[in-house]
Amino acid sequence: MERSIRFGLLANRDINKETFVEPWPEAGLIVADSPYDPQPSVSIEEGKVVEMDGKPRADFDALDLFIVSHALDLDVAGAAMEIPSKEYARMLADINVPREDIARLITGCTPAKLTDIVRHMNVLEMMMGLAKMRVRRVPANQAHVTNWREHPALLAADAAEAALRGFAEVETTVRVARFAPFNALAILIGTQTGRGGVLTQCSVEEALGLRLAMKGLTSYAETLSVYGTEMTFVDGDDTPWSKAFLASAYASRGVKIRFTSGTGSEALMGRAEQKSMLYLEARCLLVVKGAGSQGVQNGSISCIALPEALPGGVRAVLAENLLASMLGLEVASGNDALASHSSIRKTAKLMLQFIPGTDFIFSGYSAIPKRDNLFGGGNFDAEDFDDYNVLQRDMQIDGGVKPIREDEALDIRRKAAKAIQAVYRELDLPAISDEEVAAATVAHSSDDMPGRDIVPDLEAADRFMADDSDFVAIMQALQRSGFGEVADNILEMGRQRIAADYLQPAAIFDADFKVQSAINDPNNYTGPGSGYRPQGQRWQDIQAIPQAKPPTGFVEPHEGEPLSRLVEIGPAARGTGKEVVLALGPAFGRALGKTIGGLEHEEVLKAILSGIAGEGAVARIIRIYHSSDCAAIGFVGARLSGSGIAIGLQSRGTAVIHQKDLAPLNNLELFSQSPSLTISTYEHIGVNAARYALGKPTVPVSVKIDNGARLRLIVKTALLHRRETDEVRPDQAPLECLFDWEPD
Amino acid sequence: MHEKPGGKYPLRDNAAGDLRSYSERPLSEITAEAVAKGELSGDDLRTHADALRQQARIARDAGYPQLAGNFSRAAELTSVPNDELLKIYELLRPERATHEELTRLADYLESTYGASENAAFIREAAETYRERNLLRR
Numbered sequence: 001m002e003r004s005i006r007f008g009l010l011a012n013r014d015i016n017k018e019t020f021v022e023p024w025p026e027a028g029l030i031v032a033d034s035p036y037d038p039q040p041s042v043s044i045e046e047g048k049v050v051e052m053d054g055k056p057r058a059d060f061d062a063l064d065l066f067i068v069s070h071a072l073d074l075d076v077a078g079a080a081m082e083i084p085s086k087e088y089a090r091m092l093a094d095i096n097v098p099r100e101d102i103a104r105l106i107t108g109c110t111p112a113k114l115t116d117i118v119r120h121m122n123v124l125e126m127m128m129g130l131a132k133m134r135v136r137r138v139p140a141n142q143a144h145v146t147n148w149r150e151h152p153a154l155l156a157a158d159a160a161e162a163a164l165r166g167f168a169e170v171e172t173t174v175r176v177a178r179f180a181p182f183n184a185l186a187i188l189i190g191t192q193t194g195r196g197g198v199l200t201q202c203s204v205e206e207a208l209g210l211r212l213a214m215k216g217l218t219s220y221a222e223t224l225s226v227y228g229t230e231m232t233f234v235d236g237d238d239t240p241w242s243k244a245f246l247a248s249a250y251a252s253r254g255v256k257i258r259f260t261s262g263t264g265s266e267a268l269m270g271r272a273e274q275k276s277m278l279y280l281e282a283r284c285l286l287v288v289k290g291a292g293s294q295g296v297q298n299g300s301i302s303c304i305a306l307p308e309a310l311p312g313g314v315r316a317v318l319a320e321n322l323l324a325s326m327l328g329l330e331v332a333s334g335n336d337a338l339a340s341h342s343s344i345r346k347t348a349k350l351m352l353q354f355i356p357g358t359d360f361i362f363s364g365y366s367a368i369p370k371r372d373n374l375f376g377g378g379n380f381d382a383e384d385f386d387d388y389n390v391l392q393r394d395m396q397i398d399g400g401v402k403p404i405r406e407d408e409a410l411d412i413r414r415k416a417a418k419a420i421q422a423v424y425r426e427l428d429l430p431a432i433s434d435e436e437v438a439a440a441t442v443a444h445s446s447d448d449m450p451g452r453d454i455v456p457d458l459e460a461a462d463r464f465m466a467d468d469s470d471f472v473a474i475m476q477a478l479q480r481s482g483f484g485e486v487a488d489n490i491l492e493m494g495r496q497r498i499a500a501d502y503l504q505p506a507a508i509f510d511a512d513f514k515v516q517s518a519i520n521d522p523n524n525y526t527g528p529g530s531g532y533r534p535q536g537q538r539w540q541d542i543q544a545i546p547q548a549k550p551p552t553g554f555v556e557p558h559e560g561e562p563l564s565r566l567v568e569i570g571p572a573a574r575g576t577g578k579e580v581v582l583a584l585g586p587a588f589g590r591a592l593g594k595t596i597g598g599l600e601h602e603e604v605l606k607a608i609l610s611g612i613a614g615e616g617a618v619a620r621i622i623r624i625y626h627s628s629d630c631a632a633i634g635f636v637g638a639r640l641s642g643s644g645i646a647i648g649l650q651s652r653g654t655a656v657i658h659q660k661d662l663a664p665l666n667n668l669e670l671f672s673q674s675p676s677l678t679i680s681t682y683e684h685i686g687v688n689a690a691r692y693a694l695g696k697p698t699v700p701v702s703v704k705i706d707n708g709a710r711l712r713l714i715v716k717t718a719l720l721h722r723r724e725t726d727e728v729r730p731d732q733a734p735l736e737c738l739f740d741w742e743p744d
Numbered sequence: 745m746h747e748k749p750g751g752k753y754p755l756r757d758n759a760a761g762d763l764r765s766y767s768e769r770p771l772s773e774i775t776a777e778a779v780a781k782g783e784l785s786g787d788d789l790r791t792h793a794d795a796l797r798q799q800a801r802i803a804r805d806a807g808y809p810q811l812a813g814n815f816s817r818a819a820e821l822t823s824v825p826n827d828e829l830l831k832i833y834e835l836l837r838p839e840r841a842t843h844e845e846l847t848r849l850a851d852y853l854e855s856t857y858g859a860s861e862n863a864a865f866i867r868e869a870a871e872t873y874r875e876r877n878l879l880r881r
Binding site for chain 1: 756757760775788873
């Protein structure tokens, strides 16, 4: 078969490593609008729901029963269901309708109604809706911190760095379940070293997770998974009642909880009942709300590749985030699993949560490299930190983190690694050596760490889990070994646990260890001039990427002493004969001494003059003061040239060959790619100018095309040009110059 | 004086004087010195039912009735020991308990811990499990 070279190249692009599939509603492989999705309806008799979404009460499954008794506000439902879905969609996108007005009505909407509302919205409208319906005013971010070695010093160091970068929550998990208490401990100590008030969790099996929380090792849990069909729920070994009870059990121990749901899980488990992913997610979310969870982690989560294989998948994932926020739930909006091989696609997908802002833009930004991520990837990871910081800076968007300096990172990592070393020593756990501390300080991944003997570690973990030692013992260990500040932060977490303020919707602790939640900092966005925008110090922090340089630094290396051999001798007159005028910019060889490409002005002059002389023409040097524009410099030179030919040369190295009868902005040859010009190019420019002056046939100088030059050097170009413009004297006529040098 | 919703929130800042731990120790005694002297135990850093009840009121006033219900049930569960909590959760999972076992569990929670809201919740689960075939066979 005939093959297109282009199609062959496209076939090897990252995007074509993805799997794409056509919808199949019968298998639940459809993100929204399954032909089997029910129409919204509700019938209430004597304060009881007798029919919902086309299903009589006798046919209700456990989820329907839970939803009607715990999630639906029956006082509102009658009126709320009467309002057309499109009207809700319009209210969501309308900045003039405050979130409370919508939230009140949504409490009376059934799963099919919720699904029907978002059906009317495109992604831009959904993003407007999400910006308004998000429960906390200020967006935040969560980090994943794990490593395949399960090295305690590396976990602590990475957690500390994540805390310093601004993540409000840090989640870890285990490769070997028995490591759970140690991993939770390392994350606790690491985060509280980096910044007091970062919430932590260790994602493990439910009962073990609860035991870690009871021991005081974790402060939140988001492992409470729910599913949109009864059979999937039971396959997950839970019911809405068992999950709701678990939520209360966590809250009774002062632990913040968040449920987990997301499109695609039912289809993945083969029990989608022909329904669309979005409709099943609406059911999940009403279960989450009914169970009394303050929030949810949704946005397809670990199933993300499944909706992304289908048309409209990324839109549906945004729709589920929006649905959750409409229900008043804190949303930790996914972006936590590898969603694409293509960096274009993964970033485009992120924008749908990043631009409107969610309570947690990632429910796990991989603050470690992907290969160390035990959650299965992370759509963005530690190697994308700088990219992410720049995205925040580009759009003036608070993505929940800030740039940090390398020295700050090293300091905090060392401190955290030493703190966990001290706790291990004080609690008589297998020693962490100074070499391990040093490695964790500079490490990027597990690969940079020495191995540990796992057997004694696991045995110690079992003992630690079994005995009574809790965070009182940990605080004492920290106090005894000079980590009083870290102990104080853990103690304040204990006090906060007593106050229980952080169990309220979307609660986090800010940089001052103050709780911020939907209660004391509710989202109040109603269009321009309202709600949250990063300003003041926060905007300064986001701007201050270490890569940003002071503008003066771009020009300094190009400044120099005036060329002693280049002397201005008087007003320039019109010349005669076959001369070439070399017209210099006002700063050339004076305020500036090098081109943008680093070539000495003196060498450039010599090269051009050599070229002119080699062709047998005469050169005359003229300084232009009234303009810094390359075309103007060249054109004025041409009008003064006896042959009508001149070379215009700016200090940054941009050159033009001009002819007096051409329009000022036209030219014979233009060399705008000054960074690519070499000494031999300048000589060639001299040669060609001379040939034009002598009337010889001339082949234009070929210059290598470097499309990246402008991208790399535009700031320097602008600042060098500005420096030259500083030297402009509008009333100064061109001056004749003498260059005390003769070509060979 | 009429208080606005969430008037005392955050309690950590606005009601610190009223806060005490599960062990009835006032927040003012939860200090680094007390930790260093070994005066504190785990229960001194656990949440008291009263704080959860206050959070329930705050949540209800702010328009989060289901969350308030969760906090009320949690308040009742503060006095239920860890092991029992884990057992109750296990019994509520699918096909773990008979209707009678769940009913007995509800009665026990109500009589032993005064946990009437949890009891009602578990009785409702028992009914639904029977209806949906989620009881132990």
